[in-house]
Amino acid sequence: MSEGLRERKKRETRQRISDIAMWLFVTNGFDNVTVAEVARAADVSVNTVFNYFSTKEDLLFDRQGEVEDLPSRVVRERRPRESALQALRRDFLDALDSRHHRYGFHEGSDAFTRMVAESPSLNARIREMNAAREQALARTLADETNADPDDLTPAFAAAQICAVLHRLMTHAVQRMLAGEDLNAIAPDLRRQAERGFELLESGIGDYCAGPRSAPE
Amino acid sequence: MSEGLRERKKRETRQRISDIAMWLFVTNGFDNVTVAEVARAADVSVNTVFNYFSTKEDLLFDRQGEVEDLPSRVVRERRPRESALQALRRDFLDALDSRHHRYGFHEGSDAFTRMVAESPSLNARIREMNAAREQALARTLADETNADPDDLTPAFAAAQICAVLHRLMTHAVQRMLAGEDLNAIAPDLRRQAERGFELLESGIGDYCAGPRSAPE
DNA sequence: GATAAATTTTGCAGTGACACCAAATTTGGT
DNA sequence: ACCAAATTTGGTGTCACTGCAAAATTTATC
Numbered sequence: 001m002s003e004g005l006r007e008r009k010k011r012e013t014r015q016r017i018s019d020i021a022m023w024l025f026v027t028n029g030f031d032n033v034t035v036a037e038v039a040r041a042a043d044v045s046v047n048t049v050f051n052y053f054s055t056k057e058d059l060l061f062d063r064q065g066e067v068e069d070l071p072s073r074v075v076r077e078r079r080p081r082e083s084a085l086q087a088l089r090r091d092f093l094d095a096l097d098s099r100h101h102r103y104g105f106h107e108g109s110d111a112f113t114r115m116v117a118e119s120p121s122l123n124a125r126i127r128e129m130n131a132a133r134e135q136a137l138a139r140t141l142a143d144e145t146n147a148d149p150d151d152l153t154p155a156f157a158a159a160q161i162c163a164v165l166h167r168l169m170t171h172a173v174q175r176m177l178a179g180e181d182l183n184a185i186a187p188d189l190r191r192q193a194e195r196g197f198e199l200l201e202s203g204i205g206d207y208c209a210g211p212r213s214a215p216e
Numbered sequence: 217m218s219e220g221l222r223e224r225k226k227r228e229t230r231q232r233i234s235d236i237a238m239w240l241f242v243t244n245g246f247d248n249v250t251v252a253e254v255a256r257a258a259d260v261s262v263n264t265v266f267n268y269f270s271t272k273e274d275l276l277f278d279r280q281g282e283v284e285d286l287p288s289r290v291v292r293e294r295r296p297r298e299s300a301l302q303a304l305r306r307d308f309l310d311a312l313d314s315r316h317h318r319y320g321f322h323e324g325s326d327a328f329t330r331m332v333a334e335s336p337s338l339n340a341r342i343r344e345m346n347a348a349r350e351q352a353l354a355r356t357l358a359d360e361t362n363a364d365p366d367d368l369t370p371a372f373a374a375a376q377i378c379a380v381l382h383r384l385m386t387h388a389v390q391r392m393l394a395g396e397d398l399n400a401i402a403p404d405l406r407r408q409a410e411r412g413f414e415l416l417e418s419g420i421g422d423y424c425a426g427p428r429s430a431p432e
Numbered sequence: 433g434a435t436a437a438a439t440t441t442t443g444c445a446g447t448g449a450c451a452c453c454a455a456a457t458t459t460g461g462t
Numbered sequence: 463a464c465c466a467a468a469t470t471t472g473g474t475g476t477c478a479c480t481g482c483a484a485a486a487t488t489t490a491t492c
Contacts, residue, residue: 004459004460006458047471048470050450051470054450056448056449083422083424083425084425086425124343141424145423152383152387152412159379160415161420162379163376164372164375196368199372199419200420202421204417204419205301205418207299208291208300208357209299221489222440222489225487229441250477252478262478264440264441264442266480267440271478
């Protein structure tokens with residue numbers, strides 16, 4: 001056996017703290033629950049909580065590593081002859097159709113979503129994760145294209161892509177928070193996503209090019 | 217006279233606190249200076265500091281309103297027959313050429329830049345401001361194009377644009393922090409900026425479309 | 433120019449996230 | 463059972479920030 005009692009207890013304790021924290025945060029709101037309360041509910045000391053999770057936000061975003069690597073991995077594992085953008089569009093639409101949670105689509109996560117949306121510090125964390133995603137994707141794109149390290153093209157592309165993905169995810173969240181059911185908005189969401197990827201693909205050069213007041 | 221003694225003193229106090237805080241932060245690092253130290257140096261109580269500035273970060277980003285509205289305003293005030301993207305490119309390159317600080321180009325701001333870059337909380341604030349810029353620009357684009365409120369196109373365009381602008385600014389900052397002189401990097405920066413806007417204009421559809429391993 | 437009203441400043445007490453450290457507890461190996 | 467290593471805990475402290483009530487100051491009133 002590769003796991004002694006020590007390891008198991010550690011894992012269990014960590015899981016217990018994480019679970020209880022999640023429950024408390026979702027039911028009471030992230031900012032209305034103190035770390036001390038989490039500790040008490042989990043029957044450990046505050047120090048123990050901070051032994052496992054270095055910040056209060058980490059109690060929720062524990063597995064952030066995967067999520068930060070997602071677009072990067074999709075590009076890395078794209079099909080032969082598929083462009084980065086094609087791969088990302090495919091993966092995004094697949095996730096939408098199958099209600100996979102990797103881009104935030106998941107029924108019944110209303111309470112969780114609401115909690116995140118309502119907390120400024122968690123919003124900040126979301127933005128941080130998006131920045132990390134962008135950086136990871138930029139590195140991957142640079143690798144895949146054997147780009148000159150001084151060339152910002154991969155960074156630009158990554159930034160644009162992540163920006164659009166972030167918009168799509170945020171939009172879905174907002175509508176779900178407004179009470180709309182995921183199934184109800186999925187078709188429109190799909191249309192919007194296609195539009196977003198189309199803009200990425202063909203550019204926005206001719207967007208907002210008309211005269212400023214009253215179109216003819 | 218429209219300004220009594222009370223108003224003048226308020227303005228002076230606020231300015232004094234802000235100036236002293238800036239000085240202390242730049243010379244010692246944002247995270248190495250406490251609000252109490254700022255208060256003592258400005259000869260006021262901690263509470264007075266918080267009377268004027270609601271957070272420690274606000275001691276620096278006071279005039280953030282203008283900066284958040286910048287791209288939005290550029291689009292609003294663009295020349296006749298100019299597209300949103302053309303206006304933004306023109307404004308950005310103008311700022312670069314004239315070393316205007318509105319996009320962060322300014323010689324001698326090394327210490328300030330370094331301080332911001334070194335503080336996690338200030339980085340978070342930068343991201344926040346970027347998000348605000350994006351939102352403002354999205355609203356403006358929606359207005360200018362009389363877009364359907366359910367259409368995400370303006371939001372997508374704003375997100376892409378702000379992402380590229382942010383990349384450009386961050387890149388410039390990083391190189392300046394690496395010790396390069398602004399005059400030395402300006403030509404390359406200009407080239408990168410043109411590349412970035414070109415990508416925005418024409419899209420990244422054919423980017424990273426080749427075979428994954430070893431180009432032929 | 434004394435006084436009252438409005439406003440600003442201050443002191444004080446408290447909260448909550450988090451750091452640091454030394455003591456106590458638990459576990460693994462013998 | 464015993465020792466060393468890892469884990470947990472309590473205590474103590476810092477810092478941003480809040481709320482409140484008592485000064486201090488400016489302005490308006492007579």
